Amino acid sequence: YTTLRPTGQPMHFNVLLFVVVSTVSASTSNNDSFHESLNIRVLGNEQVYSFFNFTTNWDFENEFNKTHYNLFPRSIGQIVQKYEIAELHFTMTQGLWRYQLWGFPDASAPTGAQVWVWFKKGTRNIDDKWKGFTNALSGTFCASLNLINHEVTVSPKVSFRPTGVVESADNSLLRHGGLSRENLCTENLTPWMKLLPCGSKHGPSSLLNPSSLQHSRYLSIGLHYNSLCHDVACSSTYVQLQQHVSVVHDIRTTLDQYPNFSLASIFDRPLHPSCPLATTSHTHIAPPLDVDITPTMETRGQLKYLDLRNLNSPTNIKFTWRRLPRSPTPETMGIGSHCYITGLGQDGGITCLLTNNEHYNVSIIFLQVIPWYLRAQIHTLTVKTNTGSDIEPTWLSFTPAHIRGSPHNLEMVLSLPRESRVTLSLGFDRGFMTWVTHPPDANHGFYIQPSMITIPAPHGVVRVYGEALLVNIPVPDFSMPYNVICLVCTVLAIAFGSLHNLSTRKFEVVPKS
Amino acid sequence: MTNLFVIISCGVLLRTWLLQLKDLTKWISKRPEVSTPQTSWSRLVEGFVISKQTGNVHSGDSYHGSTLLSAFLFHLQALSPLLVPAVFIACDVIAAISLHNFAKKFLQKELDDQNSHKSKLSKGVDSILLKLHHLENVPTLVALIYLFNPFTIVTCISQSSVAFNNLFLALYVAHLMSGSSIATTLFLALSTYETFYPVQLIIVAMLCQHKYQKEGNRNAAKPLFCFIFWLLILFLVSYLREGSLESIFSHYKFILTVPDQTPNIGIFWYFFTEIFNHFQTFFLFVFQINALFFFVPLSIKLRSHPICLMFILTCIISTFKSYPCVGDATLWISMLPLWSHTFKYQRQPLIVTVMLLTTTILCPVMWHMWIVAHSANANFYFAASLAYTTSHIFIMTNTVMAYLKWHYHIRKGVRLNLDGSTEKAVLRLMN
Numbered sequence: 001y002t003t004l005r006p007t008g009q010p011m012h013f014n015v016l017l018f019v020v021v022s023t024v025s026a027s028t029s030n031n032d033s034f035h036e037s038l039n040i041r042v043l044g045n046e047q048v049y050s051f052f053n054f055t056t057n058w059d060f061e062n063e064f065n066k067t068h069y070n071l072f073p074r075s076i077g078q079i080v081q082k083y084e085i086a087e088l089h090f091t092m093t094q095g096l097w098r099y100q101l102w103g104f105p106d107a108s109a110p111t112g113a114q115v116w117v118w119f120k121k122g123t124r125n126i127d128d129k130w131k132g133f134t135n136a137l138s139g140t141f142c143a144s145l146n147l148i149n150h151e152v153t154v155s156p157k158v159s160f161r162p163t164g165v166v167e168s169a170d171n172s173l174l175r176h177g178g179l180s181r182e183n184l185c186t187e188n189l190t191p192w193m194k195l196l197p198c199g200s201k202h203g204p205s206s207l208l209n210p211s212s213l214q215h216s217r218y219l220s221i222g223l224h225y226n227s228l229c230h231d232v233a234c235s236s237t238y239v240q241l242q243q244h245v246s247v248v249h250d251i252r253t254t255l256d257q258y259p260n261f262s263l264a265s266i267f268d269r270p271l272h273p274s275c276p277l278a279t280t281s282h283t284h285i286a287p288p289l290d291v292d293i294t295p296t297m298e299t300r301g302q303l304k305y306l307d308l309r310n311l312n313s314p315t316n317i318k319f320t321w322r323r324l325p326r327s328p329t330p331e332t333m334g335i336g337s338h339c340y341i342t343g344l345g346q347d348g349g350i351t352c353l354l355t356n357n358e359h360y361n362v363s364i365i366f367l368q369v370i371p372w373y374l375r376a377q378i379h380t381l382t383v384k385t386n387t388g389s390d391i392e393p394t395w396l397s398f399t400p401a402h403i404r405g406s407p408h409n410l411e412m413v414l415s416l417p418r419e420s421r422v423t424l425s426l427g428f429d430r431g432f433m434t435w436v437t438h439p440p441d442a443n444h445g446f447y448i449q450p451s452m453i454t455i456p457a458p459h460g461v462v463r464v465y466g467e468a469l470l471v472n473i474p475v476p477d478f479s480m481p482y483n484v485i486c487l488v489c490t491v492l493a494i495a496f497g498s499l500h501n502l503s504t505r506k507f508e509v510v511p512k513s
Numbered sequence: 514m515t516n517l518f519v520i521i522s523c524g525v526l527l528r529t530w531l532l533q534l535k536d537l538t539k540w541i542s543k544r545p546e547v548s549t550p551q552t553s554w555s556r557l558v559e560g561f562v563i564s565k566q567t568g569n570v571h572s573g574d575s576y577h578g579s580t581l582l583s584a585f586l587f588h589l590q591a592l593s594p595l596l597v598p599a600v601f602i603a604c605d606v607i608a609a610i611s612l613h614n615f616a617k618k619f620l621q622k623e624l625d626d627q628n629s630h631k632s633k634l635s636k637g638v639d640s641i642l643l644k645l646h647h648l649e650n651v652p653t654l655v656a657l658i659y660l661f662n663p664f665t666i667v668t669c670i671s672q673s674s675v676a677f678n679n680l681f682l683a684l685y686v687a688h689l690m691s692g693s694s695i696a697t698t699l700f701l702a703l704s705t706y707e708t709f710y711p712v713q714l715i716i717v718a719m720l721c722q723h724k725y726q727k728e729g730n731r732n733a734a735k736p737l738f739c740f741i742f743w744l745l746i747l748f749l750v751s752y753l754r755e756g757s758l759e760s761i762f763s764h765y766k767f768i769l770t771v772p773d774q775t776p777n778i779g780i781f782w783y784f785f786t787e788i789f790n791h792f793q794t795f796f797l798f799v800f801q802i803n804a805l806f807f808f809v810p811l812s813i814k815l816r817s818h819p820i821c822l823m824f825i826l827t828c829i830i831s832t833f834k835s836y837p838c839v840g841d842a843t844l845w846i847s848m849l850p851l852w853s854h855t856f857k858y859q860r861q862p863l864i865v866t867v868m869l870l871t872t873t874i875l876c877p878v879m880w881h882m883w884i885v886a887h888s889a890n891a892n893f894y895f896a897a898s899l900a901y902t903t904s905h906i907f908i909m910t911n912t913v914m915a916y917l918k919w920h921y922h923i924r925k926g927v928r929l930n931l932d933g934s935t936e937k938a939v940l941r942l943m944n
Contacts (some may be wrong), residue, residue, distance in 0.1 A: 375574075403773060474884055476787060480787055502811070
């Protein structure tokens with residue numbers, strides 16, 4: 001098999017490299033492994049959720065092997081090394097995950113692009129590194145991540161914890177940025193898929209057909225890099241790169257129709273046998289009770305299981321309903337969030353409805369980043385339950401914004417009473433920007449990054465994202481610069497002329513002619 | 514005195530009543546003509562909350578006033594929330610009394626001056642002379658105009674911190690002729706510490722020291738040294754409170770570099786919204802020099818009329834400062850009656866007054882159309898604010914020109930053809 005990916009080197013060098021890499025990969029094959037999986041879940045009876053997970057583990061001996069990459073993508077390895085990154089999380093999402101209808105996703109992500117990074121302890125000039133990193137990532141994924149500048153970057157104190165092992169988890173080493181307006185397109189998918197050892201040729205990734213992915217209700221790609229321990233004592237570590245795709249397809253077109261579907265009908269392709277490089281490759285399906293799946297699959301608990309290494313030829317998995325499904329019943333989510341913009345004129349505000357359906361109090365971390373041009377006023381913050389009583393945040397941190405600088409960053413720990421709906425509102429004034437700082441299509445408005453709720457869970461955390469909010473701010477007249485300069489200077493000239501007259505001339509009587 | 518008492522009582526009652534109308538006060542305090550980023554009460558409250566969080570009232574870009582004022586109001590509010598509006602009302606009352614006393618003293622001096630030079634005055638100028646009835650009516654009128662000017666009332670009920678600046682300046686002018694250069698410069702230093710631009714008024718204190726003091730106490734350098742002393746004291750106190758110079762000077766940086774382009778009735782905001790980045794620094798200098806430089810030629814020209822100089826400098830500051838609001842204009846508007854005996858020399862007083870009134874009404878209308886109704890754009894508000902500035906320019910130059918013309922006439926006579934010829938003659942400005 002070949003482990004070569006395009007390097008841009010001359011042909012003869014490629015051949016030479018092939019020999020070298022083959023040898024190296026043979027000798028280090030124990031040190032890295034690739035796992036792929038596909039989980040399919042039917043949501044109610046209207047949508048189907050497919051979650052692709054590709055994990056590359058690399059157990060390097062002493063230090064990151066700077067030259068020889070086998071399964072681990074070189075482009076990510078180089079970025080991680082150059083910018084001294086301990087942990088990297090990147091997601092791009094099109095659409096909004098409906099927590100109330102679909103339950104929790106396997107990987108939560110906000111609308112648009114989100115990047116958060118832990119730098120290694122002792123990294124110097126973190127802000128410069130962060131700028132360089134977002135530019136490098138921008139180039140790698142053909143996305144406008146270079147627009148993540150100091151105006152959208154924050155270092156939250158408690159919302160983010162490292163998912164793996166890091167030397168220091170101080171929030172000065174953390175940078176988080178989001179672009180809610182960023183769309184997920186084919187041009188982002190292609191470089192993302194190129195990072196996979198088998199591209200989109202084998203295994204679950206064979207289903208990742210860009211045109212069918214774009215015909216979905218929700219699509220999210222993610223890339224997560226971190227270091228993990230081998231054992232509890234953490235005597236040695238290895239690095240892990242996880243790549244996710246979450247996609248939700250509509251399966252039901254009309255109510256009186258059986259919502260039968262197959263992988264070929266939603267992805268336009270059958271499922272291919274596993275990637276030859278994969279150590280494990282399998283599919284889990286969580287079907288509703290009255291659905292038949294062909295071909296017959298092994299049952300493991302409530303799930304159907306298929307090992308793709310045992311497949312010999314492309315297979316199409318079909319889902320057939322035995323009887324017409326009833327109208328969908330929404331899943332009751334433990335915690336829900338719904339945010340919207342309030343206010344008229346210059347006054348504005350963000351209101352978030354946080355729902356707790358659990359039978360016990362839940363402690364959550366609420367994070368809201370607001371750009372500087374919306375002047376958030378922390379003294380207007382209110383948190384009320386549906387019974388009208390105020391909730392005092394257990395902990396609150398508010399970093400005010402600077403004009404043309406860092407954004408407002410509100411982070412607080414709240415205890416949501418059981419079976420309650422909590423209304424959180426924060427007022428802001430719409431600010432005014434100079435005409436050159438407005439983006440193209442200024443009247444479209446600006447997106448505020450979605451609010452993020454972090455709920456501590458037994459294994460890591462669960463995140464619930466709100467909506468990306470669109471806010472209009474007053475715009476100047478873009479056709480006016482010369483007129484304004486002329487008019488204001490005229491008034492200045494009137495003042496100067498009058499005062500010049502006053503101070504340099506004196507009265508004299510002259511005959512009237 | 515009874516009149517003054519009635520005026521003050523009515524002013525206090527009116528303010529107390531208006532402060533009860535929460536919707537009105539809330540609406541008014543959000544007007545960009547009333548509350549600027551530098552003076553807004555809601556920003557000050559935000560600063561209180563932020564200083565509880567971060568320990569520094571200036572962290573972030575919420576509050577841009579001075580350290581000491583925020584500390585004073587913070588402690589005041591901690592004592593009792595009712596004290597704050599009470600202090601704002603007290604500010605207006607004290608300012609009105611100060612202006613009343615100032616007007617009385619100034620007109621008395623002018624009258625004395627006029628009477629002592631009676632022999633030098635031209636014949637037949639009785640009709641334009643300053644009279645005793647001016648002395649009786651004008652001071653009450655000044656207090657009346659100050660307390661019942663809508664600009665002052667909205668400033669008071671919106672709790673815009675410009676009320677304090679007005680109080681300091683009113684106390685400063687009240688002490689100008691009393692002789693105490695220590696008190697004069699203290700209030701000037703407080704005002705300078707607060708808003709920077711009044712620094713140029715020190716020249717008035719120096720000229721007054723020279724003109725109105727007794728023989729032997731006419732050293733014009735004395736107020737200058739006192740002023741510097743008070744400023745240093747104020748900076749020292751705020752340094753001891755804040756622990757760093759950076760946060761003390763951050764609000765001067767905010768005044769001088771004008772980073773906030775929130776609309777107001779001045780000339781800075783739209784210009785710097787629309788200017789090309791390349792020219793920004795250059796025009797920043799042009800605009801700030803415009804606000805700060807005129808005191809040089811004017812103090813040479815008006816060196817024998819320091820109060821007139823004070824009047825026009827106050828006008829210039831309130832018109833050309835980086836974040837002006839209507840509250841800034843109240844001080845000089847209330848001083849207009851001081852020149853009532855020269856009003857007949859005003860040019861187009863009707864047009865200019867109507868211009869000021871119209872733009873005052875148009876500004877909120879245009880704002881509503883632009884920001885709330887979205888049926889107009891920024892240019893509408895800009896036009897109204899530009900006309901407001903222009904009316905200021907006309908009023909201040911007309912008033913001073915009228916005063917100078919009047920001065921010329923009482924010295925040279927009302928009949929213009931001085932050589933006795935029958936030919937008609939006019940007064941012209943000549944080089």
